[in-house]
Amino acid sequence: MKHFFSIGAFCLLLALAIPANADIARPKPSPSPAQSPQLPKMVLHTRLVVVPDNKAWEARLQITQSSLDELRAALGNTPGNDSTAQRIAHSTTRTIMAGVFMFLSLSFAGVWLARSMQTRSQKAIALMLFGVAVIGAAAMMTQANAGPPGSYYWKKLPQNLTKGAPTSGGVDIEIVPDGEVGSSGMKLILPIKPE
């Protein structure tokens, strides 16, 4: 009888589970477009002039005000899809908090090591950890991300173009008044010295 009751109760639960699989409307459109392969989307067609400049240290992309307005208008119809790295880079508060916690973590680790270990080498490791924490904090505060000048990366562009190989490097984007870049919408100034 007990078994019959148990089986009956189980069947009742299963029967109740069936209507739970209700075909209700989703709350909003699917936010996972990246599950399907993303195709390049053209939002604006403009002209580009590439100019070498042997006096420049950094590549510059000059965009006229009117081209920027057109670009803005075109992007207004395109949904944003920031990557995680982009979202982190755009959130100053979160980056600062992460840095503070990392500094505290390394500092506490150094203090804990110094307290719990006795030998000189272990104390040196603890001191090193603390040093890394201080340097990390200083780097975070100064936001130091200096690297070689842009001309260093762009100087191989002619050879790469001949070989058909890609070249990557930093670029500063400038907004300039209309007419300053001639009839083109954009002008790319590259820090390359003529050979």
Added chain:
Amino acid sequence: MERTANIDMATWRADMAAPAANRQLNIRAFASILIACACGSAFFASWLPLQFSIVTVFLFAGPHNWFELRYFLSRLPVRFGRSRNFFITAFAGIGFLSATYIALPVLYSFSLLPDHLWPTILASWNSLLLLWIAVLIWLRGKNKVRRDWSWAFPVALGLAALNWLAPEFFSLEIVYLHPLVALWFLDRHLSRARPEWLRTYRRCLCLLPLVLGGMFWQLSRTAALPDDNGLFWRITQHAGAQLLPNVSSHALVTTHVFLEMLHYGVWLVALPLIAPLGRTKNAQSSSARAIWRVRAVPVARHPRGFPKLVLAALAFGVFLVAVLWFGFAVDYATTRDVYFTVAIAHVLAEAPFLLKML
């Protein structure tokens, strides 16, 4: 005389060998059941992930919470003594963190805060959770002789730093790691109740990464699951489909359902049946029945205990399980959302009780 002595020795050896053989047989049966359960769960989770997610949560979510409550009550001391600060911190943390976590979706639904603030709020809550766990570990270490568990602070602060970089991913980690905590509970429980099974259990645990890796390898290139209705969409989002758009939602949901099934299996089957939860007159034979006896709980059995309070807590738990089933039957999707929000309390409660077993 020598022959008689030999006969006696043979009888003695046979008597000694019988329990050892039984023990070996029990261990083999235990290992076989573990592997069969893991493989069965992996098969069903891979086959119909969405359907099994619905059915397992419907059937087992509430009961497993009740069994956890029963287990925690059996682990609660009558007087806190030297662990007073530990338990005060534990209960205060569970209360505060649960209340704030439940308040978050309420605030979101009223649109009281701008959207860009939500990652910061989420990261703050995660940081508080990590610091609470660090304090608990430190307090637990203070109760142990010659143990300094201050390392918990740098570890927690390091994790907090990572959490601030991507708070959504940190929350997703909790979703996937929480089911595994049950396996740790079982490990600690076996070390006390059946230490001879512990080695076998740990060897079986080594198979878990292989099963997970195999499942992921098989499903990572499969098509995304259909999320064209509200319920399926919620399940895929819960498994992290939005945060990990380049991973097949089939693989994500399957992995989550598999881990949840293991979690429910440990709390509903393994822990109550493998070892008795409380002392009874004929301990092991009636271990399953002891679950229903209030007097089997030390806090209720002790002369200075609280039998009525324990009975009320367990009875209220049964009532909540019935309410949950009723809610699932009436509006599964909403009840599921509410359940997974409120269920943070049991996720938090596992931390101090696990630490007390270390």
